[in-house]
Amino acid sequence: MTNPTSSDKQNPQQIIARLEAAEAGGREFDAAIGAACRVLPDSRESWMEHEDWGFAPYSEYKLGQVALTHFDGRVGAHWAAPHFTTSIDAALTLVPEGWIWTLAMVGGRAEARLLAGDTISKCELAYAPTPALALCIAALKARQPPPENASPNRTEESAADDRDWKADYWQKLDDAIKLSGQLEATSEALAKALDDKDERDKTIAHLAEAIARYSR
Numbered sequence: 001m002t003n004p005t006s007s008d009k010q011n012p013q014q015i016i017a018r019l020e021a022a023e024a025g026g027r028e029f030d031a032a033i034g035a036a037c038r039v040l041p042d043s044r045e046s047w048m049e050h051e052d053w054g055f056a057p058y059s060e061y062k063l064g065q066v067a068l069t070h071f072d073g074r075v076g077a078h079w080a081a082p083h084f085t086t087s088i089d090a091a092l093t094l095v096p097e098g099w100i101w102t103l104a105m106v107g108g109r110a111e112a113r114l115l116a117g118d119t120i121s122k123c124e125l126a127y128a129p130t131p132a133l134a135l136c137i138a139a140l141k142a143r144q145p146p147p148e149n150a151s152p153n154r155t156e157e158s159a160a161d162d163r164d165w166k167a168d169y170w171q172k173l174d175d176a177i178k179l180s181g182q183l184e185a186t187s188e189a190l191a192k193a194l195d196d197k198d199e200r201d202k203t204i205a206h207l208a209e210a211i212a213r214y215s216r
Helices: 012-021 027-036 088-092 131-142 156-193 197-215
Strands: 054-058 065-069 075-080 100-106 109-115 123-128
Touching (some): 012 123, 012 131, 027 054, 027 065, 027 131, 054 075, 088 131, 100 131, 123 131
Antiparallel strands (some): 054 065, 065 075
């Protein structure tokens, strides 16, 4: 029994490109992500964790399935992939352990930002129509291995540049938090001064967007 999806759609870079072009999540995307990230079901058996198994999207019976594959392409066990691209909770399971995540709405689009722990040695940023999609894109980027030509040894100069960047990031974040508080207080004062509900809502929405832009 065979029906695994072609390998190009399982390539993480290909999946990221498809997600970045998507307007909404879907079960085909969920299966591709589950296969690329080798996500096993919660009710898995110990034999399913063997490293020799391949993973592939599988749609013989129902869209959104992930299957274990043999070396000759035959399909073994298969199961429903989590709803990564439509559920924030499911998308968060893709975030690498120890990474910090944030979500925001910027200009009508969702922004997902992932930081590699307290050291902020790596940052991934993604935009998409929905928070779940944005998280999936950022998480897939974060899970990618470093380039093959990347040097394992950091020079003192590059380490110093990295420290400067981190200090600048935290300063900007602190400034944004302070400005956010000021803008929120201003929006409340303006809201009280406006009797028209529509105008009040527009004012609050405009200021919220300003906060988001400044925080980027």
